Amino acid sequence: MYGSYTGPRAGAAAAAVAVLLLAGCSSSGDGSSDGGAKVGGAKGGGEKDAPAAAGQQPEGTAPFWVNPEGNAARQVAAYAEDGEKENAELIRKIAEQPVGEWISPDGPQEAAQGFTEAAEKAGREALLVLYNIPHRDCGQFSKGGAADGDAYRTWVDGVAQGIGDRRATVVLEPDALLHLVDGCTPQKFHEERYDLLKGAVERLKQQPNTAVYMDAGNAGWQSPDALFEPLRRAGIAAADGFAVNVSNYRTTADSTDFGKRLSAKVGGKPFVIDTSRNGNGPYDGGDPAESWCNPPGRALGEPPTTETGDELVDAYLWIKRPGESDGECKGGPKAGDWWPEYALGLARATK
Secondary structure (H helix, E strand, O other): OOOEOOOOOOHHHHHHHHHHHHHHHHHOOOOOOOOOOOOOOOOOOEEEOOOOOOOOOOEEEEEEEEOOOOHHHHHHHHHHOOOOHHHHHHHHHHHHHHHOOOOOOHHHHHHHHHHHHHHEEEEOOOOOOEEOOOOHHHHOOOEOOOEEEEEEEHHEEEHHHHOOOOEEEEOOOOOHHHHHOOOOOOOHHHHHHHHHHHHHHHHOOOOOEEEEEEOOOOOOEOOHHHHHHHHHOHHHOOOOEEEEEOOOOOHHHHHHHHHHHHOOOOOOOOOOEEEEOOOOOOOOOOOOHHHHOOOOOOOOOOOOOOOOOOOOOOEEEEEOOOOOOOOOOOOOOOOEEEHHOOOHHHHOOOO
C-alpha cells in the first residue's frame, strides 16, 4: 500500500500503450489509434474504443510528455461521444497534463522505448515510474513485484536499454525504502533491497539523459531523521534527488518543508513533489488507517511544472495518475485501475 502505505500498481496498460506507440498508432501525436484500452461511457452502459487527443504543455514550464492514449484522454472522448460535455471538460483537466507512466512488469524494454520515443517525437521528456521491487507492498493492495533480485536487475536493465539516450525522468520504487524504515518489509529482505535500489540508480544513471529520483515518502509518514541513513544506503548520492508525496495528499507547502529538512541531511539533494491529488490536502475523516485510500473530497493540485520558484524543488509532477484507484476500498476498483467517478470528483473539487 502507499500513503500510510500504498501507491498505484503498475498495470498492463503501460505496456499496451507502449505497443501502440511502437506500432505507430499514436506516434504522430494526433491521438489516432486503431484500438487500445477501453474506457467506460458516461452512463456506465458498456465500454467503447475511443480515440483521444491531448496536446502538449509549453516545453519551457512543463517539459514532460502528455500521452494522447492515456485513460483520461480516452475518457474525454467517450464522454464527448455520449454528449456529456460537462463531464468531458472536467476530465480534460487531467487529460491535458503530463502524468507518470508506470512501467509494467512485462516487456519493460518495449514499454520504456515506446514512451521515450513518443516523447522525443513530441519534443518532450518522458516521466517514468518503476514499481517492481521484490516483495512489493508487503502483500497488500499493490502486492507483487519481481520474483527475486536477479529478475529485478534484469527488469531494470531492460528499462534502461529501452530509454537509451532519450530524455527521461525516473521516479524509483514508491514504497520500497519506506517499507524498510517502518518494518513492513521483513528484516531478512532489507540488505537485498538496499542493494537492488542502489544498483537500480547506478544502472539507470548509465543512460546519458536520464534523471533518477528515489522515493522518500511524504510529510505524514516517517521523519527526515528516520530516512536520511536509509536513503544513503540505497544510493541517494548517485541519484539526481528524491521524490516526496507520491500517491499521497499532503499539501505542497508541507511537502516542501519536509523535503527541505530531508535534503539538508542528504547533501542538499533537490527533490520533486507529487501534486497530482493534493489540492485539498489530506483526508482526516473515517478510519485513520485508511485515510490514504481513495479519500473523498480531494482535488487536483498544482499542474506539473519545472518552474516551482524554489531552487531545491526541481518540479511539481503528477506521478500518481489522477483517477486511478488506490485499491479496493471505499468502493474503488483494484489498485491502478481507472475509476471515472473518482476522477470526476477530483476535477470538480479543483479550484
